[in-house]
Amino acid sequence: xxxxxxxxxxxxxxxxxxxxxxxxxxxxxxxxxxxxxxxxxxxxxxxxxxxxxxxxxxxxxxxxxxxxxxxxxxxxxxxxxxxxxxxxxxxxxxxxxxxxxxxxxxxxxxxxxxxxxxxxxxxxxxxxxxxxxxxxxxxxxxxxxxxxxxxxxxxxxxxxxxxxxxxxxxxxxxxxxxxxxxxxxxxxxxxxxxxxxxxxxxxxxxxxxxxxxxxxxxxxxxxxxxxxxxxxxxxxxxxxxxxxxxxxxxxxxxxxxxxxxxxxxxxxxxxxxxxxxxxxxxxxxxxxxxxxxxxxxxxxxxxxxxxxxxxxx
Amino acid sequence: xxxxxxxxxxxxxxxxxxxxxxxxxxxxxxxxxxxxxxxxxxxxxxxxxxxxxxxxxxxxxxxxxxxxxxxxxxxxxxxxxxxxxxxxxxxxxxxxxxxxxxxxxxxxxxxxxxxxxxxxxxxxxxxxxxxxxxxxxxxxxxxxxxxxxxxxxxxxxxxxxxxxxxxxxxxxxxxxxxxxxxxxxxxxxxxxxxxxxxxxxxxxxxxxxxxxxxxxxxxxxxxxxxxxxxxxxxxxxxxxxxxxxxxxxxxxxxx
Numbered sequence: 001x002x003x004x005x006x007x008x009x010x011x012x013x014x015x016x017x018x019x020x021x022x023x024x025x026x027x028x029x030x031x032x033x034x035x036x037x038x039x040x041x042x043x044x045x046x047x048x049x050x051x052x053x054x055x056x057x058x059x060x061x062x063x064x065x066x067x068x069x070x071x072x073x074x075x076x077x078x079x080x081x082x083x084x085x086x087x088x089x090x091x092x093x094x095x096x097x098x099x100x101x102x103x104x105x106x107x108x109x110x111x112x113x114x115x116x117x118x119x120x121x122x123x124x125x126x127x128x129x130x131x132x133x134x135x136x137x138x139x140x141x142x143x144x145x146x147x148x149x150x151x152x153x154x155x156x157x158x159x160x161x162x163x164x165x166x167x168x169x170x171x172x173x174x175x176x177x178x179x180x181x182x183x184x185x186x187x188x189x190x191x192x193x194x195x196x197x198x199x200x201x202x203x204x205x206x207x208x209x210x211x212x213x214x215x216x217x218x219x220x221x222x223x224x225x226x227x228x229x230x231x232x233x234x235x236x237x238x239x240x241x242x243x244x245x246x247x248x249x250x251x252x253x254x255x256x257x258x259x260x261x262x263x264x265x266x267x268x269x270x271x272x273x274x275x276x277x278x279x280x281x282x283x284x285x286x287x288x289x290x291x292x293x294x295x296x297x298x299x300x301x302x303x304x305x306x307x308x309x310x311x312x313x
Numbered sequence: 314x315x316x317x318x319x320x321x322x323x324x325x326x327x328x329x330x331x332x333x334x335x336x337x338x339x340x341x342x343x344x345x346x347x348x349x350x351x352x353x354x355x356x357x358x359x360x361x362x363x364x365x366x367x368x369x370x371x372x373x374x375x376x377x378x379x380x381x382x383x384x385x386x387x388x389x390x391x392x393x394x395x396x397x398x399x400x401x402x403x404x405x406x407x408x409x410x411x412x413x414x415x416x417x418x419x420x421x422x423x424x425x426x427x428x429x430x431x432x433x434x435x436x437x438x439x440x441x442x443x444x445x446x447x448x449x450x451x452x453x454x455x456x457x458x459x460x461x462x463x464x465x466x467x468x469x470x471x472x473x474x475x476x477x478x479x480x481x482x483x484x485x486x487x488x489x490x491x492x493x494x495x496x497x498x499x500x501x502x503x504x505x506x507x508x509x510x511x512x513x514x515x516x517x518x519x520x521x522x523x524x525x526x527x528x529x530x531x532x533x534x535x536x537x538x539x540x541x542x543x544x545x546x547x548x549x550x551x552x553x554x555x556x557x558x559x560x561x562x563x564x565x566x567x568x
Contacts, residue, residue: 079325088409108324181319
């Protein structure tokens with residue numbers, strides 16, 4: 001059992017009317033790991049997660065969670081998983097502690113509710129009812145509800161969306177504590193840094209399919225390499241630029257007017273690039289040197305930028 | 314919290330404990346909601362007191378409270394099992410409460426059981442209050458309490474089915490508007506405070522088939538006239554219950 005994946009999705013297809021939300025998706029989630037399902041809005045993240053939670057019936061393909069069919073074996077599966085919905089899920093007239101205590105009562109061996117309230121900073125919600133809590137408090141309550149039953153596996157759908165940087169880090173810490181105690185975590189996010197910081201394994205989803213999966217290090221294979229970026233006139237002759245660079249270097253224009261040079265970035269290479277630009281009458285702007293990131297991988301694979309970058313801490 | 318705090322130890326609580334907890338929470342939510350209390354407690358109480366004290370509507374021979382008390386009991390059942398339950402459940406559906414509970418260890422049938430128990434608990438409180446007020450106003454009920462109980466249970470089943478059907482199929486705002494409108498129309502046209510024989514004969518026979526009329530007329534037959542068991546009205550309630558609960562089971566959407 002130890003090595004059996006907690007989630008196995010193969011060939012999942014889910015349509016809503018004429019729209020195909022998930023289109024032949026394969027996903028394997030390892031036991032005891034934090035797995036991030038990363039992708040832009042509308043990529044099929046929530047549909048995939050909600051199929052694993054038993055809310056959606058696949059149109060094609062198979063889904064197994066803890067070895068069970070989430071729809072047919074729902075009553076056996078549900079006590080073993082924790083679920084954090086993207087929003088809502090609480091009686092508008094309930095207080096945070098009241099709802100959490102209630103969820104605890106539905107489980108056989110729940111966590112200590114008072115300690116959990118303290119841990120997630122929900123004590124200051126006091127007697128305020130759910131509809132009057134701040135967005136961040138509502139998110140933290142929802143997270144608490146997902147873990148209070150001491151599940152083997154938790155699904156967190158955008159757990160840090162709309163949180164301020166402090167609350168975000170606190171949520172990350174909780175995810176790390178869950179992992180350290182042997183809880184498997186599947187989370188969706190459209191934050192690259194979140195996936196990089198938290199996940200043992202990242203599945204990149206676009207247009208309803210997993211287009212890459214691996215550890216952040218594997219995905220950023222060029223991790224040891226440096227990247228030189230600059231912006232300039234769109235449509236520069238990359239062939240000519242690469243010829244000017246040392247062997248093993250690469251040049252790409254992931255977005256029009258945005259250039260990325262990969263390879264061993266040293267002062268010599270920087271000088272080569274700027275002199276090539278000078279020869280071609282290009283003013284390179286915003287020159288920066290950085291490590292290859294998941295953002296690059298995503299851009300490379302999809303030609304798209306992820307949204308939500310402005311929320312980076 | 315220290316290392317090992319979150320070490321998995323999953324499991325559902327025993328079913329009776331889950332259902333008891335869910336019933337208690339549902340009841341608390343209902344009693345905390347001002348609009349719900351207006352519908353379930355204040356309006357029936359006011360109608361009972363006002364129309365008993367002031368002879369606005371001709372309620373036939375005998376003390377008006379003897380006519381009004383059974384009607385107001387029927388109204389109380391409708392306000393909780395139909396109007397209140399429809400509105401509350403409609404918003405629970407809209408705000409993802411039903412969805413979230415659907416991923417908890419509480420099975421769906423147990424959630425519906427808890428909702429029903431919560432309705433029954435509320436009705437017991439309502440009936441205790443209204444009965445006490447009616448006695449204070451000089452009510453002298455007759456008949457068999459078991460017949461009254463059976464009618465109340467059948468009425469609850471009929472109204473619950475219709476309320477859940479509405480909550481599970483319409484948008485929350487539409488449910489809110491429709492449930493209140495139906496409450497008002499049935500209050501006037503359902504034999505609650507206005508005797509059905511005030512309406513023209515043709516209208517009367519149609520109104521008599523409404524669940525609230527069946528319940529109020531049935532209760533009146535027993536409590537005011539000492540009938541043993543009004544089978545006709547009980548039959549009407551059974552038909553509504555079967556249709557309503559059947560349609561709710563078939564068409565209810567959890568999200």
